[in-house]
Amino acid sequence: MISGVRRNKSRKKGSRCTPAGNRNGHTPQGHVTQGRRRSPVMQLNVLALNRNYVAVHVLTVPRAFSLLWKGTAEVVNVEQDQYLSYDFDGWRENSELKAELEDRDDTDDWIRSVQFEIQVPKIIRLLLYDRVPRNSVKFNRRNVFLRDEHCCQYCRKRFPRQQLSLDHVMPRSRGGGDSWENIVCACLSCNVRKGGRTPQEAGMTLKKPPVKPKRSPLISRQMTQPKYESWGKFIRIHE
Numbered sequence: 001m002i003s004g005v006r007r008n009k010s011r012k013k014g015s016r017c018t019p020a021g022n023r024n025g026h027t028p029q030g031h032v033t034q035g036r037r038r039s040p041v042m043q044l045n046v047l048a049l050n051r052n053y054v055a056v057h058v059l060t061v062p063r064a065f066s067l068l069w070k071g072t073a074e075v076v077n078v079e080q081d082q083y084l085s086y087d088f089d090g091w092r093e094n095s096e097l098k099a100e101l102e103d104r105d106d107t108d109d110w111i112r113s114v115q116f117e118i119q120v121p122k123i124i125r126l127l128l129y130d131r132v133p134r135n136s137v138k139f140n141r142r143n144v145f146l147r148d149e150h151c152c153q154y155c156r157k158r159f160p161r162q163q164l165s166l167d168h169v170m171p172r173s174r175g176g177g178d179s180w181e182n183i184v185c186a187c188l189s190c191n192v193r194k195g196g197r198t199p200q201e202a203g204m205t206l207k208k209p210p211v212k213p214k215r216s217p218l219i220s221r222q223m224t225q226p227k228y229e230s231w232g233k234f235i236r237i238h239e
């Protein structure tokens with residue numbers, strides 16, 4: 001599938017290494033900053049592939065545009081089962097064309113500035129990065145909440161992040177550590193009820209045994225949305 005990737009004709013030679021202050025007289029930071037303040041589009045995610053088309057990270061939109069503009073990344077766009085790559089200028093031209101023809105998909109997102117509008121890419125490829133991070137799933141609060149789908153593992157109810165806590169299944173005082181296998185998402189009320197006891201002692205049962213996720217819980221969650229359908233083409237291949 002990777003060998004099927006072809007360059008889009010609109011790519012311009014030498015445009016990859018654009019120096020600071022581009023020929024149009026505005027910086028990408030200009031519209032990125034503007035969008036970050038005003039638009040939820042900036043909170044969307046962009047899948048980053050390494051140079052060998054292996055999914056390695058999930059980036060924010062401003063970060064993705066910054067890399068594109070610097071020329072250290074290119075957009076990989078899935079169009080009618082073909083993989084097209086664009087540098088920043090090519091992607092901007094493609095966006096303009098799409099806007100002109102009103103050829104927009106419901107799952108597309110756009111950033112609008114005074115001078116132009118540009119489509120938010122769903123996937124970018126890091127041109128200077130060929131590693132595959134060994135422990136790409138970070139053990140942190142956000143990822144535990146995502147793994148457990150913001151669902152208290154004791155009462156099985158879903159809560160907003162502010163009403164959730166992390167619970168040590170085997171309490172710390174009894175030697176329980178901070179690990180994927182011993183930390184679960186719990187609502188405050190269940191956490192208080194359980195106290196310093198094991199679930200068994202407290203008469204509580206876990207929704208499912210906690211395990212380390214195989215891939216980033218953020219990626220797993222996003223892949224269920226039609227917007228990020230194209231991510232699956234890269235993630236399934238390498239797992």
Ligand SMILES: [Zn+2]
Nearest residue numbers: 152155187190
């Ligand atoms: Zn609960």
